[in-house]
Amino acid sequence: MIVEILLAFFSAVFINNVVFVRYLGICPFCGVSKNVSSATGMSLAVLFVMAVSSAVTWILYHTVLIPLGIEWLQTIVFILVIATLVQLVELFVRKFAVSLYQSLGIYLPLITTNCAVLGISILAIREEYGFLKTILFAVSSAVGFMLALLGMAGIRQRIALTAGIPTPFRGVAITLVAAGIMAIAFYGFADIDSTIMSLRGH
């Protein structure tokens, strides 16, 4: 059981990293990775929202959409629910957890329409995960997002101090090159989970 939980966590963080393998959440990955402190705020907000929204959408899907037979509405319903939820959470946090509000700051409303948040909710439904596994999947995917974002922010802080970059490569171009190299590095983890599962005799 513990091995399976660890494997699911490891899989979502490294093997199926939400940014480098699933290509979700590229916009904040490029936009908020200029320095480590804002990257930390962003990824904490994503962690928070992903966990809450995947739980709520799972409940909604299994208690309303399936009984009514309107599963095909999931995209629009999920977007509506996530957007409302984020606004609600922001108001709530602002009132009752001021320090959390200050550390999440602008990043909380920014991820209202983050495709990674919607993507993880839909993926959890498609993979037919149970409720707890959905939350585990969402949290570990968010940790993977955090890993990617913080790594990228660290690299970009160094790049900003590097002198020898040719002019045409400066800015966005070198960022995308660095992202590509990071993505290749993450492919080193590919298929580790299925290998472990087959070794354990599943």
Added chain:
Amino acid sequence: MSFMSLGAPVLFLTLLGLVAAGVLVFAARYFHVVTDPKIEHIAAALPGLNCGACGYSSCQSAAEAVAGQKAGAAVCLVGGPETVKALEEILQVSAVSAKKKIAFLCCSRTPLEAGRKMVYNGPGDCFSAMALFGGEKRCEGGCIGLGSCVAVCPAGAIRMKNGLPVFDPDICTGCGLCVKKCPKKIIALIHDNQNDIDRKKCNEYCIRTDLSFVVDQEHCIKCGLCAKRCPVEVISWEKGSSAFINRDRCVECLTCIRICPSKVIS
């Protein structure tokens, strides 16, 4: 598709939208936080681009910082003089602008006087130089002199003279951006009334006048580290005796004070 099979989803979505809107209206009313009205005024005066050039994540958080007196009227680099003026008008009621502070450099040693320990040939900003052994000057607390403060100053109050930044007290708005930017942390905000005590206090690293080095002979462990590390070799030391600092050729880099393991040099 029959009308009924279309009607249920439409009804459901309408209902969901209404519930969501109702929840948000309810939440906005009951979770409402009373904020300083000044924040709204300041936020309105800012450009609203959320560019982040000021170091805050949004114009709103910059406005909160200004209202909380954590930032000055010159917080916005993009808005230019007009925004600074508008903010100063809003802040007039408070005591912020009454006590004007200006930036002051706590280093008066030109590159020639300070001496070089190497030739730095990298990118022309203080941070890159700082990353390589703390810059090319011998003096560890000294100004690197590559003008990162000049580049960051929104008011254009800083210019380089003899390799050191010179602050124009008339133009300086006391925003403190250069203080934050300086990698050596040798720029301080002082009161603009020619108060010498303030300036001396600011010179934590390097006071050129009335500075004397005292070695506490009783507690000196006689390791000789200071003599070995002194860049101009003015500290005499022999095995078994405590150090003596010859002040004649001392460049006041304070390296000895910083490296002394038993902290007996003051």
